[in-house]
Amino acid sequence: MAKYNLLNRLELPGGVKRLNPEQQKILCWEIRQKLLHTLSENGGHLASNLGVVELTVALHTVFDVPRDAIVWDVGHQCYAHKMLTGRLGAFSTIRREGGLSGFPRPGESGCDAFIAGHASTSISAACGLATAKALSGDRHHVVAVVGDGAFTGGMIYEALNNAGRTGNRLIVVLNDNDMSISKSVGSLARYLASKRTSEGYLNLKNRVEDALKKIPVVGRELRDVISDSKAAFRQLLYHSNLFEDFGFDYLGPVDGHDIPALVQALRRAKELEKPVVLHVNTVKGKGYAFAEKNPARYHGVGGFDRASGRLKVPSESFSSVFGRELVLRARRDHKICAITAAMEEGTGLSAFAAEFGPKNRFFDVGIAEEHAVTFACGLAAGGMKPVFAVYSTFLQRGFDQIIHDASIERQHIVLAVDRAGIVGEDGETHQGLFDAAFLSEIPGVTVYSPATYGDLRYALDQAFDCCDGVAAVRYPRGGEIPMDERLGYRPGEWFHHRSGGQTLIVSYGRAFGEAYGAMELLASEGKKADLLKLHRISPIPDACVQLAKKYRAIYFVEEGVRQGGIGEHFLDALSRVRYRGRMTIGAVENPFIPAMPADSAFRRCGLDAQTVARAISVLYF
Ligand SMILES: Cc1ncc(C[n+]2csc(CCOP(=O)(O)OP(=O)(O)O)c2C)c(N)n1
Ligand SMILES: CC(=O)[C@@H](O)[C@H](O)COP(=O)(O)O
Numbered sequence: 001m002a003k004y005n006l007l008n009r010l011e012l013p014g015g016v017k018r019l020n021p022e023q024q025k026i027l028c029w030e031i032r033q034k035l036l037h038t039l040s041e042n043g044g045h046l047a048s049n050l051g052v053v054e055l056t057v058a059l060h061t062v063f064d065v066p067r068d069a070i071v072w073d074v075g076h077q078c079y080a081h082k083m084l085t086g087r088l089g090a091f092s093t094i095r096r097e098g099g100l101s102g103f104p105r106p107g108e109s110g111c112d113a114f115i116a117g118h119a120s121t122s123i124s125a126a127c128g129l130a131t132a133k134a135l136s137g138d139r140h141h142v143v144a145v146v147g148d149g150a151f152t153g154g155m156i157y158e159a160l161n162n163a164g165r166t167g168n169r170l171i172v173v174l175n176d177n178d179m180s181i182s183k184s185v186g187s188l189a190r191y192l193a194s195k196r197t198s199e200g201y202l203n204l205k206n207r208v209e210d211a212l213k214k215i216p217v218v219g220r221e222l223r224d225v226i227s228d229s230k231a232a233f234r235q236l237l238y239h240s241n242l243f244e245d246f247g248f249d250y251l252g253p254v255d256g257h258d259i260p261a262l263v264q265a266l267r268r269a270k271e272l273e274k275p276v277v278l279h280v281n282t283v284k285g286k287g288y289a290f291a292e293k294n295p296a297r298y299h300g301v302g303g304f305d306r307a308s309g310r311l312k313v314p315s316e317s318f319s320s321v322f323g324r325e326l327v328l329r330a331r332r333d334h335k336i337c338a339i340t341a342a343m344e345e346g347t348g349l350s351a352f353a354a355e356f357g358p359k360n361r362f363f364d365v366g367i368a369e370e371h372a373v374t375f376a377c378g379l380a381a382g383g384m385k386p387v388f389a390v391y392s393t394f395l396q397r398g399f400d401q402i403i404h405d406a407s408i409e410r411q412h413i414v415l416a417v418d419r420a421g422i423v424g425e426d427g428e429t430h431q432g433l434f435d436a437a438f439l440s441e442i443p444g445v446t447v448y449s450p451a452t453y454g455d456l457r458y459a460l461d462q463a464f465d466c467c468d469g470v471a472a473v474r475y476p477r478g479g480e481i482p483m484d485e486r487l488g489y490r491p492g493e494w495f496h497h498r499s500g501g502q503t504l505i506v507s508y509g510r511a512f513g514e515a516y517g518a519m520e521l522l523a524s525e526g527k528k529a530d531l532l533k534l535h536r537i538s539p540i541p542d543a544c545v546q547l548a549k550k551y552r553a554i555y556f557v558e559e560g561v562r563q564g565g566i567g568e569h570f571l572d573a574l575s576r577v578r579y580r581g582r583m584t585i586g587a588v589e590n591p592f593i594p595a596m597p598a599d600s601a602f603r604r605c606g607l608d609a610q611t612v613a614r615a616i617s618v619l620y621f
């Protein structure tokens with residue numbers, strides 16, 4: 001079979017509708033080949049996308065995008081949608097600099113109805129779109145595609161409550177693959193399992209109503225009584241479910257790999273003229289044995305070998321070192337417990353989960369970062385020593401909880417803030433560029449920013465044993481920066497390297513690598529610059545301010561937003577000691593950095609060694 005024969009010749013939009021079921025099966029095969037080929041090179045979200053190929057084809061068979069809107073939750077599973085909406089030719093550029101985003105981006109295509117990247121936002125957005133359509137008399141449909149993992153996020157229930165009440169037409173497709181990247185088998189997972197296995201709810205209802213219709217004279221009456229009866233009676237008869245109690249009709253479960261069944265159910269959903277949940281069962285990783293067998297491992301891949309399934313994974317990383325350190329610490333201190341928000345593997349907590357999960361000291365709360373922060377505060381108030389391991393970008397969800405539930409009463413919780421700074425190919429929705437700014441604004445929060453694994457160990461010691469209140473340790477995606485032995489670098493509250501210059505380059509975290517590189521470039525031109533690396537970035541150690549005051553010129557390198565950043569705090573502290581010299585801050589002006597390798601992003605922000613050295617040369621020498 002010619003590869004991509006159907007896919008390449010598909011007229012868009014609407015070509016999918018004109019294929020017969022056999023051709024649609026072939027199209028799905030071709031889409032899977034495209035996914036496997038491209039992602040083996042580019043990396044990306046393999047298992048999630050393999051699992052929704054038939055669902056995506058069915059959606060594009062029944063709906064007319066962009067007039068009908070499809071809102072993807074998280075959006076990491078939108079690759080087939082992108083192929084079917086005019087971006088097949090550019091698909092090989094996905095997650096690459098200047099290429100397609102790995103998530104829906106309305107700025108990239110009008111067929112992407114709403115931005116995504118953070119979980120559990122889709123029904124809120126879809127509710128807004130559906131309300132706008134209702135208000136403007138637009139009779140087209142809005143569909144939200146939500147995974148079982150995303151369904152553990154609180155925003156979903158806020159939206160169901162609102163959408164069910166407004167009553168506008170809205171179709172929520174629950175893509176239940178029972179295997180989000182979290183093994184958190186919470187009550188929702190059990191609930192869905194009960195629905196997943198029950199006879200098709202819709203079928204039961206249809207069968208009862210059909211049977212009633214056949215009863216002469218009273219049958220129709222009885223059916224009308226039941227249909228119009230209060231939920232209580234229907235609940236009695238049909239055992240209505242969570243979704244119906246929110247005011248949604250519930251259809252399914254439907255086999256998510258059976259396109260005709262999906263098309264029939266989606267058409268039924270369209271006819272209902274009200275909010276409806278269609279429960280779809282899919283297999284995460286469908287069509288690629290390695291991913292089907294271990295969907296969590298193949299959730300997000302950095303490239304892989306198709307034949308062997310071997311994944312390209314870094315040998316060591318801040319996440320793995322953090323995970324190991326925490327296990328050692330927890331063996332000594334039985335008060336320590338760890339929390340993840342459905343990111344056990346990504347945050348390096350798998351070993352901790354294996355060893356301390358049975359002791360009930362590991363908690364995967366699902367995609368619920370707001371809850372995780374306050375849950376940690378409750379644990380601390382109860383005498384435990386909780387650490388919440390979370391990606392910087394997802395911690396943004398818990399900002400108010402850090403203020404309200406942690407900071408005011410100075411609850412001692414540890415935040416292990418992973419993926420802090422520039423993250424690379426996930427792009428705008430996943431950069432970790434706000435955490436240093438927003439954490440340093442909250443009273444009583446101590447923030448460490450290690451650049452090496454030694455720094456990390458020191459910071460964890462301080463966070464658990466010395467800090468009171470909130471102690472955050474923020475570290476980048478990937479590994480530590482290589483350190484020149486001659487530098488005499490060592491962990492602590494700060495590190496100062498003198499080369500006799502009157503200019504000081506101040507930095508923290510991974511940016512210290514660029515500051516060091518700039519110092520070397522300047523030295524090669526006979527220009528001397530000293531280095532100050534802050535390990536603790538908030539509160540800034542007074543000794544660092546006193547030390548910096550002696551310099552004629554200071555250049556601050558910050559891998560984070562300028563407004564409210566550590567550079568601004570440093571400048572403010574200098575102004576209080578009446579610093580007479582000049583200080584410049586090199587920081588991230590626009591934090592919405594699209595997909596690109598981290599080092600390209602450093603250059604784009606002017607934080608790389610060459611740019612820093614040039615800026616210092618011009619400014620201060
Ligand atoms: C607020 C937030 N927290 C965490 C994540 C990380 N994350 C990405 S996908 C995912 C699991 C999603 O599971 P599900 O919705 O079932 O989608 P599937 O991958 O199974 O298709 C998580 C936790 C996120 N994107 N957003
Ligand atoms: C879609 C999502 O939010 C996660 O899968 C995220 O992309 C993981 O990022 P890492 O690859 O840095 O673990």
Ligand SMILES: [Mg+2]
Nearest residue numbers: 147148149180
């Ligand atoms: Mg899932």
